[in-house]
Amino acid sequence: MPWWAWILAGVVLLGLELLSGTLFLVFPGVAALAIGLVAFFEAGAAWVQWVLFAVLSVGTMLMFRRPLLGRLQLGGESRDLDALLGETAVLVTALEAGGIGKAEMRGTSWNVRNAGAERLAEGQRVRVERVQGLLLWVRPEEEQGAKAFAPGSD
Numbered sequence: 814m815p816w817w818a819w820i821l822a823g824v825v826l827l828g829l830e831l832l833s834g835t836l837f838l839v840f841p842g843v844a845a846l847a848i849g850l851v852a853f854f855e856a857g858a859a860w861v862q863w864v865l866f867a868v869l870s871v872g873t874m875l876m877f878r879r880p881l882l883g884r885l886q887l888g889g890e891s892r893d894l895d896a897l898l899g900e901t902a903v904l905v906t907a908l909e910a911g912g913i914g915k916a917e918m919r920g921t922s923w924n925v926r927n928a929g930a931e932r933l934a935e936g937q938r939v940r941v942e943r944v945q946g947l948l949l950w951v952r953p954e955e956e957q958g959a960k961a962f963a964p965g966s967d
Contacts, residue, residue, distance in 0.1 A: 819846070822845040898942070908933040916939060929953060931953070939951035
């Protein structure tokens, strides 16, 4: 493959990486640019270039992707939702045991699941016990030693 084709492939792969943000295409993109330099100086047969490209792409991905994901905080789920544990919410809908409904917390409506064995009333204060994706598992405050909220009381 001519040197300019390697350079073009590298630029295209890096451009696609910018669009995807997965941190997969950056490694073959950089490897293609490096092989473009090797090909420019005519330092290897075509099969050597392909072997070097494969080794550089896979090797650098295996060595550097995980540390880069950790440093850039791109890997896995965001743990910001874990900060909701222990927060208090007010039910917008009544919830049967194990049922799913809505609650207001921090000025936003959330999907909640009743983790307790008793029915929860609309307007009751609940505490977040677990976060599963965007679903909050809640229990009544009194189960955790807090005073229950009754509409119309102080």
